[in-house]
Amino acid sequence: MSYAEQMLRTSPTNPPVDDQRLTVLAQAIEALFDCAQACTACADACLAEDSVKDLVRCIRLNLHCADLCATTARILSRQESPELARVVLEACALACKLCGDECAGHAAHMEHCRVCAEACRRCEDACRQLLASLEPPKLR
Amino acid sequence: MSYAEQMLRTSPTNPPVDDQRLTVLAQAIEALFDCAQACTACADACLAEDSVKDLVRCIRLNLHCADLCATTARILSRQESPELARVVLEACALACKLCGDECAGHAAHMEHCRVCAEACRRCEDACRQLLASLEPPKLR
Amino acid sequence: MSYAEQMLRTSPTNPPVDDQRLTVLAQAIEALFDCAQACTACADACLAEDSVKDLVRCIRLNLHCADLCATTARILSRQESPELARVVLEACALACKLCGDECAGHAAHMEHCRVCAEACRRCEDACRQLLASLEPPKLR
Amino acid sequence: MSYAEQMLRTSPTNPPVDDQRLTVLAQAIEALFDCAQACTACADACLAEDSVKDLVRCIRLNLHCADLCATTARILSRQESPELARVVLEACALACKLCGDECAGHAAHMEHCRVCAEACRRCEDACRQLLASLEPPKLR
Numbered sequence: 001m002s003y004a005e006q007m008l009r010t011s012p013t014n015p016p017v018d019d020q021r022l023t024v025l026a027q028a029i030e031a032l033f034d035c036a037q038a039c040t041a042c043a044d045a046c047l048a049e050d051s052v053k054d055l056v057r058c059i060r061l062n063l064h065c066a067d068l069c070a071t072t073a074r075i076l077s078r079q080e081s082p083e084l085a086r087v088v089l090e091a092c093a094l095a096c097k098l099c100g101d102e103c104a105g106h107a108a109h110m111e112h113c114r115v116c117a118e119a120c121r122r123c124e125d126a127c128r129q130l131l132a133s134l135e136p137p138k139l140r
Numbered sequence: 141m142s143y144a145e146q147m148l149r150t151s152p153t154n155p156p157v158d159d160q161r162l163t164v165l166a167q168a169i170e171a172l173f174d175c176a177q178a179c180t181a182c183a184d185a186c187l188a189e190d191s192v193k194d195l196v197r198c199i200r201l202n203l204h205c206a207d208l209c210a211t212t213a214r215i216l217s218r219q220e221s222p223e224l225a226r227v228v229l230e231a232c233a234l235a236c237k238l239c240g241d242e243c244a245g246h247a248a249h250m251e252h253c254r255v256c257a258e259a260c261r262r263c264e265d266a267c268r269q270l271l272a273s274l275e276p277p278k279l280r
Numbered sequence: 281m282s283y284a285e286q287m288l289r290t291s292p293t294n295p296p297v298d299d300q301r302l303t304v305l306a307q308a309i310e311a312l313f314d315c316a317q318a319c320t321a322c323a324d325a326c327l328a329e330d331s332v333k334d335l336v337r338c339i340r341l342n343l344h345c346a347d348l349c350a351t352t353a354r355i356l357s358r359q360e361s362p363e364l365a366r367v368v369l370e371a372c373a374l375a376c377k378l379c380g381d382e383c384a385g386h387a388a389h390m391e392h393c394r395v396c397a398e399a400c401r402r403c404e405d406a407c408r409q410l411l412a413s414l415e416p417p418k419l420r
Numbered sequence: 421m422s423y424a425e426q427m428l429r430t431s432p433t434n435p436p437v438d439d440q441r442l443t444v445l446a447q448a449i450e451a452l453f454d455c456a457q458a459c460t461a462c463a464d465a466c467l468a469e470d471s472v473k474d475l476v477r478c479i480r481l482n483l484h485c486a487d488l489c490a491t492t493a494r495i496l497s498r499q500e501s502p503e504l505a506r507v508v509l510e511a512c513a514l515a516c517k518l519c520g521d522e523c524a525g526h527a528a529h530m531e532h533c534r535v536c537a538e539a540c541r542r543c544e545d546a547c548r549q550l551l552a553s554l555e556p557p558k559l560r
Contacts, residue, residue: 003314003399007321010391013328033313034283040357041287043483047476048293048359056467060220063463063483068228070350071211077320079328080200084235088208091227098221111290119283143454143539147461150531153468173453174423180497181427183343187336188433188499196327203323203343210490217460219468251430259423340500348508351491360480364515368488371507378501 004029013079024133028126032073035123039066042116058102065099068092086134089127096124144169153219164273168266172213175263179206182256198242205239208232226274229267236264284309293359304413308406312353315403319346319379322396338382345379348372366414369407376404424449433499444553448546452493455543459486462536478522485519488512506554509547516544
C-alpha cells in the first residue's frame, strides 16, 4: 500500500467513505507527485538539449505543471474545503493537459518528453476521476 | 519600484502592454507573496494559541491559501499560457476568500488573524483586478 | 521502473555514471516525495486529534520536513551544482531526523505518526546513502 | 510595517526578543520572498533570450535558488527548531551566492540578470545577518 493510502487510512478526520473512493483519492495524490517530479526533470532535460531554443514553451509548461501538481497534492492531503479542492483539481487537470500535449509533440525524438507526456496523461486522468467521484457542488 | 515590477519591465518576453496593466500584474504578484507569508505565519501563530482546538479549520485554510498563493505567484511570473493563469487566479481568489472570511471571524480576539485577514482581502482583490484586466477567454 | 528513474535515464545531461549510483539518486528522489506527502498528511491528521494541543511541535516539524523534502527532491531533479545538493541533503536529513524522532514518540498511540516516522526514517537513510555516494567536497 | 514584521509581532509564540532581532528576522523573510520572485522571473526572462543556450546554468541556479528561498522563508515563519533554521539558512546563503555570482556575470548585457543579482546579494546578506544574530550552536 502506498504512503498516500496509508496516511489517508490512519487519519482521524477521514470520513467513513467507501474503500473505492479512498483509493481514487490516494491514486490521484500519487499521480500528482509523479507528475510534479517528471515535469521538474523534463524541464531540466529540455535545458540540456541542443534544440533548447525550440523547447521554451515546453519548459515553461513543465514548470507551471510541476508547481500546480505539487500544490494540488498538498491540498488533497488536507481534509478541508472540497469546494476549493474542486477548482484546484480543474486547474491542475488543465495544466496536465497543456503540458502533456506539448510534451507529446516532442515525444518522437525525445524520450524524456515521451515519459513526461505519459505522467501528465495519467495525472490528468486521475484528477478527472477524482473530480467525478466528488459530490456535485451545491446550487447557489 | 518593487522587484516584481523591475523583473517584469526587464524581461525580453514582455509584450508592449501599457504601463497600467503591467502595474496590475506586479501588484498581484506582490500581494500573493505577502499573503503566502501571512498565511504561513498565521497557521503557526494559531498553533501557539491556547484555543488551538477551535482553530483547526483556520490553520488548514491558512495552509491551503499559502500553497496556492505561492504557486499562483510563480505561474504569473512566467510569460506562458494566459488560459492557465486565468483558472489558477480564480482558484486562488477563492482560497483567499475562504481563508480571509475564516480569519476575519477570529480577528476581534487574535491580532495575527486580523492582519492575515487583511492580507487575504488585499490578495483576493488583486487577483480579481488582474482577472478583469485579462483578455476575455475565446468562445469555443 | 519509477518515473524518477525513467526521467534520470532519459536526460541528455546525465553523465555516464554507473547504474548503481543512478539507482541511489532515483530512490532518494522517490523517498523525498513519499516523505513530503506523509508529513503533509500527518500534520493534517494531528490537527484532527483531540490531543492537538500536545502535538504542536509534531505539526510544525511535519510542515518543516514536508517543505524541505519537496525542495530537495526538486534540486536533485536538476543536474546542476553538486556543492549545493550536498548542503541541502544535509539539511534535509536533519529535518527528517527531527520529524522522525518526534513522530516516533507518538507512534504507540497514533497510527499516522507511526507511518510518518517510517517515511522519515527511510528518507533520512536515502539522503545519507546519496551523500555517501557523492564525490567528497574539495578541500579549500 | 511589512506583513512579515506584523505577523511576527502578533504571534503568541514570539519570545520577548529585543526589537532589533525581530527586525533582522522580518527583513530576512522579506528578502527571501523578493529573491524567490526575482529568480523565478529571471529564469523565465533567460528562456526568452536569443542566447538561451548560454544561459542554462543561470536558469538552473535561478530555479534552485527560487525553491530554496521559498522554503527557507516558510521555515523562518514557523517558531520551531532553530537548529534546523541554521542549516537551512547556510544552504540558502550558498544558493544565493551561486546564483548571484552567475547572474552578475550576465548583468552587463541583461537587465533582468542585473536586478536578480542584486536580489540574490541582498538575500545572501540578510541570511548571513540572521545567522550572526542566532545563538551559537551547542558544542557536542
